Amino acid sequence: AQTVTQSQPEMSVQEAETVTLSCTYDTSESNYYLFWYKQPPSRQMILVIRQEAYKQQNATENRFSVNFQKAAKSFSLKISDSQLGDTAMYFCAFTGGSEKLVFGKGTKLTVNP
């Protein structure tokens, strides 16, 4: 069974600084997708970034980028120039192609002014 582990229940960062959230996963699949979702206090789940396992290039979306290490089964999220609006729960998720989406337990990120 696929599992996703987020080892940092809570993190904090100063505004304008950079923070990295960790995620590891376990799978025997060779082709799969990885995601980071953001859940602000409004509770809406928002897709932040997506990575296809067959692509070696790390995905980036503006201030958000990932460090995808396939051999190590690691998928960390880097937030640059942190903003107050980045305060939220962040969930790492995995899907093995046509399989169900599995989530980690989440990391609560607080951006301090």
Added chain:
Amino acid sequence: DARVTQTPRHKVTEMGQEVTMRCQPILGHNTVFWYRQTMMQGLELLAYFRNRAPLDDSGMPKDRFSAEMPDATLATLKIQPSEPRDSAVYFCASGLLGTEYEKLFFGSGTQLSVL
């Protein structure tokens, strides 16, 4: 923008009552999920459908929960009878899984309180 629509947004009910939550997935998506979110357990997968057929409902308490997809525009999650431990936020999500466009879009959730 296309989005997943969930109703109701909030529901307060008494123990023993039936609760029905509805979800309208994004048109054209082939997969619909129901998740439950609590502080203790995080996001738990309850059930999911591929092309309206139930694929996995192993996360649901079978004696009281049921999930159906009567047509491509409607997914329902029912709890009968409801219990206080069912209090949680229930999310519906839809996506085009198994394709190069693989990603999930979530509804705003139904916050359920069972008294």
